[in-house]
Amino acid sequence: MTAHTLGRGWRLFAILVLGFASGLPLALTGQAMQAWLTVDGVDIATIGFFGLVGVPYTFKFLWAPLMDRFEPPLLGRRRGWLVVTQLALAALLWWMGSLSPSAAPELFAIAALLVAFLSASQDVVVDAYRTDLLPEEERGLGASVHVFAYRLAMITSGGIALIWAGQWQSWPRVYHSMAAIMLGCAVLSLLTLPRVASHLRALDSDPARELRGFVAMLAGLAVGYLAAHHLLKLAGLDPDDPNRWIQLLFVLMEIAAALPLAYLAARRAGFETLNRSLSSYFAQRGAAAFLALIILYKLGDAFAGSLTTPFLIKGMGFSQEEVGIANKVIGLWLTILGAFIGGLIMTRLALYRSLLLFGVLQLVSNFGFYLLAELGRGAWGAVDLPAFDWGIVALDRPTQLDGLLLTVIAGENISGGMGTVAFIALLMALCNQRFTATHYALLSAFAAVGRIYVSPLSGVLSASIGWPSFFLFSIVVAVPGVAMVWLQRDALAALGRPAVPAGADD
Template sequence: MVSRHHVGRAWRLLAILILGFASGLPLALTGQAMQAWLTVDGVDLATIGFFGLVGIPYTFKFLWAPLMDRFELPWLGRRRGWLALTQFALAGLLWWMATLSPSATPQLFALAAVLVAFLSASQDVVVDAYRTDLLPEEERGLGASVHVFAYRLAMILSGGIALIWAGQWHSWPRVYGVMATILLVCGVLSLVLLPRVASASKPLDSDPRRELLGFAAMIAGVVVGYALARQALVLAGLNPNDANKWIQLLFVLVEIAAALPLAYWLAKRTGFETLNRSLTSYFAQNGAAAFLLLIILYKLGDAFAGSLTTPFLIKGMGFLQEEVGIANKVIGIWLTILGAFVGGLIMTRLSLYRALLVFGVLQLVSNFGFYVLALLGKGAWGAVQVPAFDWGFVSLHTPAALDWLLLTVIAGENITGGMGTVAFVALLMALCNQRFSATHYALLSAFAAVGRIYVSPLSGVLSESIGWPAFFLFSLVIAAPGVFMVWWMRHALAALGRPPVPVGADD
């Protein structure tokens, strides 16, 4: 007879499975899948690079996370209300994106993508909090594994199978409509199936009205700083719509450089206590700035080379969307999971410092594979035939050829990337668990996304200016400072000890 305890555990793990899937689905829809849509719609490489900035909300989610922790939506209970709201809103926004054309209405399309990224980052905040609140300590390891599996499964769907569907249906809007329907179903399941969690036993010790005022002032600072910087460049005689992509990149960098300090200054002046305390306490730690720099640099070369992988393979090398979907997004993600497991096993015998150093070097070397592919081109090593299949939800009507060099490069990049991610997340866990609060983890994970988001505009302009082979050689140069930082900080890293290693953790 099944006990109530086992039924409760199964219910909790089912909830984690649903939420892990819902959390992983939107990421590619504002990343690699969106890049494929932009590419086949005829958008130029530099503009595709600028579209990488739609992921900016992922780097700032710690700013509004305290508000979602403090305030509860009525009737739906703690966490569950925010989960359902973000999932229904994501479904609506994806339906809207499906009605837009990237080439005909690029600004409107970019706005929709930014809003999708904002809601996706917000959903991630609540999913992480819900998982922590729901699972008892003895179930957290199993719950984390279920979450990672569901998250990666969703990435295979939205980042790999979506490319196969788009190639077969000849319609990216239809693909995004299907993804919107899936998220709508996730929202319904969140309302119906998710167990409730208890409300916070005591409120945070700062004034909620001051928090809201501080958050509003921070947003106002972003808008005002952006507008002032843009106007200053215009008065200097520059045109934001100049055909020269380097001028467009200058506008982006100056606008960001002006908006962020003004936003922080206004937040501090108006009493956004959660943000102020978080930043003050973090930078009071020994070596805080150096660790922050390491976090930004460690995956920078990997992010730089991978920022335009989909346009490179489709537009630069001439691979079909179905080929890229199978090789890079389906096989590639499973290889990332394999790399994470291998990295986790190796880290049982290596210190954190040695793992970061070895895996960092392997990440750097793997970028050389893309240089070889760009130099030799499609078909240099022949191809392997993939037989036709029909799995119901996805099918391949005729046998397809998969390029051996493409598969080799994808295998090397994803396996080493998975290994590097395991060591990197272990570093974040060590910092968070031994020195910083949970709020700092949100801060550190946000800075970890900086490379993935902010190198994209530079990647687009640079690849268009110097060509693909030189671009991937440059990615090796970009990766070197992260490896050097690991060596330079070897004594500080050794002092962190050997924390538990998460296998297959989120990028």
């Protein structure tokens, strides 16, 4: 075995570890957390608002330049930030598992928000580390390994977590187990990850001025938030109004006011790494239209998927184990299959045609949830699943999985995986190599807008109009994303056909 082969194996092992660590926290502040809230008796509208704990995924480009610019001592710039974020994630997941969402909802929400912040920060470093570590000829294979590990982690923290919760009758024990797994990832990162070369920073800027600019940006966020909050109160509105639409208005207006002021403050105070990277992105033709496309393309998927777990458990009456097996274990493997199929198709189709085709398939797949809500469980019979014991997860007795549920999950996950491949290819094509970490963080943050901000609206909407109408609405909101692809067809064609891995991270 040659030194080159050994080196490649070491690098791919590093990508495997980091892909798993990156995917593990997502469901723990998303679908798994929703299941815990549901069985703990939290109402559906409040569960929808808990989706806002994922807000850091949409803002991570604001602090990504700091992680690009500064280096923790001793461990190196990339590896240092990885170990720090993973150790902190392990500690926070343990703390979150010690709380009760029904007895202390505010404290539980703060813990979940901190987990999401650190998870988003880890994602920034993982993306940058993967780019720095892999030579050009290994990036396709490395991306595929990352996708596999990322989805495997989502199966662990999503599907297996639900099965454990049903068997152990203890969500705290599940979260403590996930904290131990994250601690293991931190140890592996510390002891086994290869160092990367100390590449030139995005800018050779004054560190003190960068920090002042970052603090000024945070001050701008706070001023914008408080200004919008108090203006709405002066208008006679109450942030604690039992009307969920009023609560949602406060959230959206506070964010709409905070972001522009944060940008202006960063610009005036000299947060140069952020300022130059944003200027670099917006200098390209059609930059704003591409951001609109990024937000809209997955919007229908985000609506349909935002409350899937509460819908299946509370709305349809499926057990936690059945949802865990069908939606989280089988479903995520089908997403990997969809990503693989999408990657093969994209070797034949250009980026524009792939985005259009997969966008239509995503739209059509949402109709399956409408059928499930209308026809109910048992409409298409059931599939027998024998007992099994895989060591980390077991089913102690044979059970039946609903036939319509499996069909809907298959359609949604395969089409979603295909759409994600084309979507990530678009993000890759839009990145300027000089500012890869910050650009990717910016674009992926915009990509998370739909997934995060539709959650409170989804909770209010589903409670107001019922599940069948809600899923029909998810089909309607998917149309603008497909239309935007068609309107941007010339600009998408001009991006060329970048290399696409057989999968994508969410």
